[in-house]
Amino acid sequence: MNNLKFRLIIPLSFLLFLGQYTKAQDYDLIIRNGTVYNGLGDKPRIQDIGINQDKIVKLGDLTDKTAVTNIDANFKAVTPGFIDTHAHIENIRQLPTAESAMRQGVSLLIGGADGGGPDDFPSYVDKVSELKLGVNVGYQVGHNSVRERVLGTENRNPSEEELLQMQELVAQAMNHGAFGLSTGLTYVPGTYSETEEVIALAKVATKHGGFYSSHIRDESLGLIEAVSETIEIAEKADITVVLSHHKALGAGMWGASEKTLKMVDSANAAGLDVRLDQYPYTASSTGISALIPSWARAGGSDKFKDRLQDKKLRDSIEKGILYNIIHVRVGDELERLQFRKFDWKPELQGKTMVDWLEMENLEPTPANAVNLIIQAQKNGGAQMIYHVMHGEDVNRIMKHPKTMIASDGKLSQPGENHPHPRSYGSFPRVLGVYARDKKVLSLSEAIKKMTSMPADLLGLHNRGRIMEGCVADLVIFDPEKIKDMATFEEPHQYPLGIETVIINGQISLEGSELTGTTAGKLITSKNIKL
Incomplete structure (x- = not known):
């Protein structure tokens, strides 16, 4: 029985010692020697930052303070x-x-x-x-x-x-x-x-x-x-x-x-x-659908495909796409249309509309790009980067x-x-x-x-x-x-x-x-x- 008490006392004493040691630290974390930008637009100041748990609790000279963890910012920016x-x-x-x-x-x-x-x-x-x-x-x-x-x-x-x-x-x-x-x-x-x-x-x-x-x-x-x-x-x-x-x-x-x-x-x-x-x-980034008139996309993908079957509607859609390419987006510079995400043709990701037209043996003109844009939209669309x-x-x-x-x-x-x-x-x-x-x-x-x-x-x-x-x-x-x-x-x-x-x-x-x-x-x- 006495031996059992002895074995229990030693671990308890050790834990008490550790607890006293932890409490002896002033902060959980100190960032020392930082050039501190406070985020308000003020000029920076050389300061230390004392942190306990998730809060900043002290700013200033903490040279004589201790912490569980110390970071020397070495006068770099702290923001x-x-x-x-x-x-x-x-x-x-x-x-x-x-x-x-x-x-x-x-x-x-x-x-x-x-x-x-x-x-x-x-x-x-x-x-x-x-x-x-x-x-x-x-x-x-x-x-x-x-x-x-x-x-x-x-x-x-x-x-x-x-x-x-x-x-x-x-x-x-x-x-x-x-x-x-x-x-x-x-x-x-x-x-x-x-x-x-x-x-x-x-x-x-x-x-x-x-x-x-x-x-x-x-x-x-x-x-x-x-x-x-x-x-x-x-x-x-x-x-x-x-x-x-x-x-x-x-x-x-x-x-x-x-x-x-x-x-x-x-x-x-x-x-x-x-x-x-x-x-x-x-450069901006959005879908290739941005080149297609919004009225043509009402009701979802199936309705868009149905409109393409109507000769007059398709003609209006094509004219709208051509207008958007030339007047709203990139003019004649089709290299400004870059593919970011294209599940239907992943080999084009990072490439441009010019690259796709060349793959199809087509002249790199806005008029030739129109049908490719329609194909892309019919096959799930694509995410583009527009250099505009x-x-x-x-x-x-x-x-x-x-x-x-x-x-x-x-x-x-x-x-x-x-x-x-x-x-x-x-x-x-x-x-x-x-x-x-x-x-x-x-x-x-x-x-x-x-x-x-x-x-x-x-x-x-x-x-x-x-x-x-x-x-x-x-x-x-x-x-x-x-x-x-x-x-x-x-x-x-x-x-x-x-x-x-x-x-x-x-x-x-x-x-x-x-x-x-x-x-x-x-x-x-x-x-x-x-």
């Missing part, structure tokens, strides 16, 4: 984690680590962009909350998803009862933590909606304290009218609006950002709240004080399809190319546009900034070495220069390698204090 308010994360269940985002320094992704996302919002996000997430995730509710659930892809206005059903779906999503309502008014079926329908749904988001973001109805020849519509929605729904991935698309509209930004300024001067987001590239923007518009929009940085990227992994390089490089590209090299922004301004500004849009005032009491979502990077490596030719390349990513106080990427920690959370408008 809040980047917040991507416009991301395509439909495949989050397949890629819950979100490595392509984390390696850019992203700590929070907001899905449901461009009117997309789940049509059964509560059920979907509940399942996301059960995943072992690498980064934090939140959602908007998508107008297109809601409309399709009630009306399918019909080209008509909803009845009064159907509009009430749509409003109820938006309300359910907002009650379940959606941050706002998104639209994709250039996409089926959102393109069939009138402005008043969008206003009616946006008012539901307003009631719940949400915001409204929109892939506007037209980013090309109808750009001015589409921006005007968005401002009208801001006024009539009394809601904060975001012009998603703002751009002037097509050579005929290059320079139009001067006018659209003046419209934004005038709206804000009149007391509205109009903001923008942007990715740092001169001008660098001066990109610079001008980026400089605007209301512009945030957002990727519009899809979660990606090496070897899968041929993504737009924004999926791997958006945030490092702004920091390296546009801030350091081109001096379009200062480094402090660039960081603010990807941290506190999007956090404030979401109402997450304890994220997106480095302050005592804020959540410890942090990035350490080398301002001299940070560089996006992904290109349009070789997109599957992670950026350089990002050394450490901390999610909710946990080191998730260290020495440019993932640690295996999955500290991400589902963030909703209902748990914003977490």
Whole structure:
């Protein structure tokens, strides 16, 4: 019996000793010797950061303090984690680590962009909350998803009862933590909606304290009218609006950002709240269906094929496609149409429309491209990269004080399809190319546009900034070495220069390698204090 007591006392004493040793540490984690950018646009300061659990608890000189884990930042930049308010994360269940985002320094992704996302919002996000997430995730509710659930892809206005059903779906999503309502008014079926329908749904988001973001109805020849519509929605729904991935698309509209930004300024001067987001590239990405008149796609794929059998309708469809190629998108320069994802002809991924025409022994003319586009759509469609923007518009929009940085990227992994390089490089590209090299922004301004500004849009005032009491979502990077490596030719390349990513106080990427920690959370408008 005495021997048994002796054996029990020793382990207990050892545990007590370990407990005293752990308590003797001042912090769980200290980041030492960092050049700290607080995310508010202020000049950086050399500081240490003391972290306990998932919170920043002390800033200053912590030389005489101890921690369980210490990181020497060696005077490199320490910033809040980047917040991507416009991301395509439909495949989050397949890629819950979100490595392509984390390696850019992203700590929070907001899905449901461009009117997309789940049509059964509560059920979907509940399942996301059960995943072992690498980064934090939140959602908007998508107008297109809601409309399709009630009306399918019909080209008509909803009845009064159907509009009430749509409003109820938006309300359910907002009650379940959606941050706002998104639209994709250039996409089926959102393109069939009138402005008043969008206003009616946006008012539901307003009631719940949400915001409204929109892939506007037209980013090309109808750009001015589409921006005007968005401002009208801001006024009539009394809601904060975001012009998603703002751009002037097509050579005929290059320079139009001067006018659209003046419209934004005038709206804000009149007391509205109009903001923008942007990715740092001169190429967009969307389906090949963007080249096909929207009326021809009403009712789905079978209806589209039926219309092609009608000689007059087919003639109208072909003329519409030709018009869109020449006047809305690329003119005669078909090499500006690049295939990103093409299940029917995967050998064309990364190639251009010129390559396909040459494979078919056809002259590379817009007229010859029309029939190939119809074939592609009949066989499941394709995702394209459209090289149709001008660098001066990109610079001008980026400089605007209301512009945030957002990727519009899809979660990606090496070897899968041929993504737009924004999926791997958006945030490092702004920091390296546009801030350091081109001096379009200062480094402090660039960081603010990807941290506190999007956090404030979401109402997450304890994220997106480095302050005592804020959540410890942090990035350490080398301002001299940070560089996006992904290109349009070789997109599957992670950026350089990002050394450490901390999610909710946990080191998730260290020495440019993932640690295996999955500290991400589902963030909703209902748990914003977490």
